[in-house]
Amino acid sequence: MMSYLIAANWKMYKTVGETLEYLEVFLPAVKDLMKIDIMIAPSFTALSSASIKLDAAKKEGEYNVKLGAQNMYYMDKGAFTGEISPIMLTELEVEYVILGHSERRHIFGEKDDLINKKVISAIEHGLRPILCVGETLEEREQGKTLSVVEKQIRNGLAGVEKDMAFIDIAYEPVWAIGTGVNATPEQAQEVHMFIRSLINEMSKGNDEKTRILYGGSVNENNARDLIKEPNIDGFLVGSASLDPNRFYKIITEVMEV
Numbered sequence: 001m002m003s004y005l006i007a008a009n010w011k012m013y014k015t016v017g018e019t020l021e022y023l024e025v026f027l028p029a030v031k032d033l034m035k036i037d038i039m040i041a042p043s044f045t046a047l048s049s050a051s052i053k054l055d056a057a058k059k060e061g062e063y064n065v066k067l068g069a070q071n072m073y074y075m076d077k078g079a080f081t082g083e084i085s086p087i088m089l090t091e092l093e094v095e096y097v098i099l100g101h102s103e104r105r106h107i108f109g110e111k112d113d114l115i116n117k118k119v120i121s122a123i124e125h126g127l128r129p130i131l132c133v134g135e136t137l138e139e140r141e142q143g144k145t146l147s148v149v150e151k152q153i154r155n156g157l158a159g160v161e162k163d164m165a166f167i168d169i170a171y172e173p174v175w176a177i178g179t180g181v182n183a184t185p186e187q188a189q190e191v192h193m194f195i196r197s198l199i200n201e202m203s204k205g206n207d208e209k210t211r212i213l214y215g216g217s218v219n220e221n222n223a224r225d226l227i228k229e230p231n232i233d234g235f236l237v238g239s240a241s242l243d244p245n246r247f248y249k250i251i252t253e254v255m256e257v
């Protein structure tokens with residue numbers, strides 16, 4: 001059975017100093033906690049310091065904490081002002097990359113074909129993509145949730161269906177991100193079950209290592225009920241991951257189920 005993945009997306013919130021202060025509190029709390037995969041995605045500018053800090057901690061004890069990036073470009077190098085390449089990430093021992101986050105799609109206009117190029121490139125470079133998908137409130141109200149999610153997954157993973165074992169997916173309904181309104185466990189389970197059967201079909205049964213995370217206002221009070229659902233394999237957490245004690249509490253809630 002695969003381990004749960006609990007991932008923190010810090011968005012554009014923490015400086016290098018704040019990142020190090022956080023890890024100072026968080027790392028001792030999760031020392032020797034190997035049962036659950038933990039991922040933290042700080043800002044690009046803090047990745048290097050976080051990586052050094054994590055390496056130092058790993059010399060003193062066992063940590064199942066990995067670094068993630070919040071985005072990347074798909075080319076290795078070139079005239080792409082302001083972009084970050086996969087080799088810049090792997091150099092810093094980054095292992096995961098969040099792709100197609102709803103803020104990338106809706107604020108920065110990223111479309112499925114660009115996201116697909118990024119997913120392909122991430123896999124080629126040994127980075128594990130977390131492909132984010134999810135419907136808007138309007139799409140949900142129009143009964144389009146499953147068709148929107150299906151299109152995002154089929155397009156986002158075109159050409160890498162056989163590599164499903166190296167990919168995780170996050171279902172993040174747009175109306176639940178940063179709003180304090182989480183999907184109910186039943187609403188999330190319905191979509192997760194659909195995604196599981198979709199990726200099982202796409203990968204011809206090679207989806208056993210793919211975690212389907214739920215994201216959208218996960219916190220220490222709702223984590224336990226959500227994780228009890230059979231097809232929820234972890235969380236992608238925004239706001240509640242910004243405080244090390246709250247993020248740790250979410251992890252302990254998952255451990256106890």
Ligand code: PEP
Nearest residue numbers: 177178215216217238239
């Ligand atoms: C996110 O940005 O991926 C997210 C789920 O945010 P929040 O937890 O704040 O809703």
